[in-house]
Amino acid sequence: NNHALDGGRASSAMEKEAKQSLDKLKEYFKDPVQLYGYAIKQITTTDTTFLFASRIIETRKFSEESTSLFDFLLSEAKKRNVDYTGVRIFHFEETGNNTRKIFAGISINRSIKTNENELVNFKMMPYQKNLLAVDYEGPYYNVKKINEALEEYRMDNNMGSMAIPFHKYLSDGYGFTDSQVVKLRVCFPVY
Secondary structure, three states: OHHHHHHHHHHHHHHHHHHHHHHHHHHHHHOHHHHHOOOOEEEEOOOOEEEEEEEEEEHHHHHHHHHHHHHHHHHHHHHOOOOEEEEEEEEEEEEEOOEEEEEEEEEEOOOOOOOOOOOOEEEEOOOOOEEEEEEEEEEHHHHHHHHHHHHHHHHHOOOOEOOOOEEEEOOOOOOOOOOOEEEEEEEEEEO
16 A cells, blocks of 8 residues: 555646746746747837838848938938838848848838838838837847847747838938847837
């Protein structure tokens, strides 16, 4: 009968250990930093009106071309008599053959009319819609990894995407190099 009691204790200890392991696993899966490498959170859009432009560039001219694109947007805002409100958003993708497509936007204070064939377009982001977001400070080249983590999180949580990911500069300036340390909020619009 002592043997049966010992077996019961062993069984109870195994159950306790299994429960602890499952609890740890549950915590692991609830922690985006553990699972995806970044502190992913859900927020809502606050900036909604943007002047937007894109172009394909040589990768080696990334910093100067992104600077030029933002300067172009700022001059277009002045020409169109709209105020730039200080928010700068950006996205880039590798397009092959040492080229990138870059997308830039500046927030403006009101809606304006633009035509499809213009180099600059007015874009509206839906107010209070969902964004997956990671606040990040570090080398600029990690934005690609963060976008991949956000995409993986989105898919794992069965969320649809309504637009391309983008990052909002939290540091002053623009035209950063790949290795420059930046402060950003990387966002992915979802529903």
